[in-house]
Amino acid sequence: MEANATIIKEGAPLDCVHVMHMGWACRYNIMKDGKRQISAFLLPGDVCESTPMHGTLIDYSVCTLTPSLVKPISIEGPLGFAQPFDQMQSILSGSLLEQRLLRAWLANVGRRNAYNRVAWLICELHVRLSILGLADETGFDCPLTQEVIADAVGLTSVHVNRVMKQFRNENLFSFRSGRVAFVGVEKIRKLCGFDPAYLHLDLAQHIKTTPTRRPQLSDCP
Amino acid sequence: MEANATIIKEGAPLDCVHVMHMGWACRYNIMKDGKRQISAFLLPGDVCESTPMHGTLIDYSVCTLTPSLVKPISIEGPLGFAQPFDQMQSILSGSLLEQRLLRAWLANVGRRNAYNRVAWLICELHVRLSILGLADETGFDCPLTQEVIADAVGLTSVHVNRVMKQFRNENLFSFRSGRVAFVGVEKIRKLCGFDPAYLHLDLAQHIKTTPTRRPQLSDCP
DNA sequence: CGAGAAATTGAGCCATCTCAAAGGAGGTGG
DNA sequence: CCACCTCCTTTGAGATGGCTCAATTTCTCG
DSSP states (O other): OOTTOEEEOTTOBOOEEEEEEESOEEEEEEOTTSOEEEEEEEOTTOBSSSSOOTTOBOOSEEEESSSOEEEEEEOOSSTTSSOOHHHHHHHHHHHHHHHHHHHHHHHHHHHSOHHHHHHHHHHHHHHHHHHTTSEETTEEEOOOOHHHHHHHHTOOHHHHHHHHHHHHHTTSEEEETTEEEESOHHHHHHHHTOOTTTTOGGGHHHHOOSOSSOOOGGGOO | OOTTOEEEOTTOBOOEEEEEEESOEEEEEEOTTSOEEEEEEEOTTOBSSSSOOTTOBOOSEEEESSSOEEEEEEOOSSTTSSOOHHHHHHHHHHHHHHHHHHHHHHHHHHHSOHHHHHHHHHHHHHHHHHHTTSEETTEEEOOOOHHHHHHHHTOOHHHHHHHHHHHHHTTSEEEETTEEEESOHHHHHHHHTOOTTTTOGGGHHHHOOSOSSOOOGGGOO
16 A cells, blocks of 8 residues: 555444554544544554454544555454454454553653653654564664654644754754664653553564564565 | 542452442553543443453553442453353443543543643533433533543643633533533533544443443432 | 632743744656 | 655744642532
């Protein structure tokens, strides 16, 4: 799929599950006044549907942020029918993980200032990408626009820009031309109160459908 | 239970489910700097555990806000074992609803100003309480402190107070001595962009464990 | 009636927003 | 390979919404 392609439209009934194989996407809502709130970033291995229950009306939209490989998986009939228990379990784990992320995001937006908010998001992305083998201590490739980041953390793109500049000046990390380059991750985590364990990301394994070695973003043409 | 009693402590493993029968509670997280973010209000009929999966580590705390009647229900063994499918289904529906609420809250905190944010929360509470028969067009009893509201919507209690004053002056509703008294609900919904359908609250029925007629808050001593 | 909690109010500050313009960077047609 | 276009980033200036701090008043309840 192209960058900026719609995968899921708010209000549609769920009849099929989309798994990200390559590329980035985001889950979001558009408010009456046109503002957008992003509620999740979807990375390789993630499922676009936050709770893949057949027939439910979806309360968010999903679109790609980069060229992506998205695999749709059809669901036959209502869940809990013809579906092994294990699968149900793993859907539940996935749903649990989504909730944890959402609560963490809510706290991030509700109770941190712009500076820590952005730093925290960077830390989260770093952890998640590390698990996928898409990040290391030096940093990671990040296709996010400052405006996208702004919509995720409840700020203005202008202000995100200023905060980024501050990070650069303070020699914490730089975010330029699609790459987040760390100077020291620990320092960043400390200042924004990021706890890498908060997600219990071991759980994430349950919902991954692809093998341990994930496709690299760099594999992409 | 007393008001202000802890029902669930963050970090504990889930081994039992708590159903609210009477009174209000809230789910929250305390941040490293001591700030609190409330992520949900729990009303009669609600389950304190947002995803009752046995053994999972809970990433939030829950405490009562009023004197409450809370019924613990033990879970025998891991979920999906000795549990009928229907139950699993309803846990999943519950989890889905929690997610919808969380996304709505995130958008509320991330993308609305103080005024609309508080108005929106009031609207949500009104809808949920209406379903329980605890609210009507004239308003509802609301035991929330301005500080609690502030912690839910990412503001300061001082500022919540000023916003409340504005609502009063503009003749939209008043919030005094534990009662939200509407002048006109529709006007409020319109101004803050509240859509009563967003939660698909019909779904809520799935996770309720108590009969249609709920205990009234006013039944409480 | 007294004590503690919650609500209210004022004054001043500053974080973040808005508006606007200017500078890259990559992509495409000629 | 250049000119141009578009999208993104960067920067400035000024406005303001929401915060902090602190004092006062009102409620609630024993």
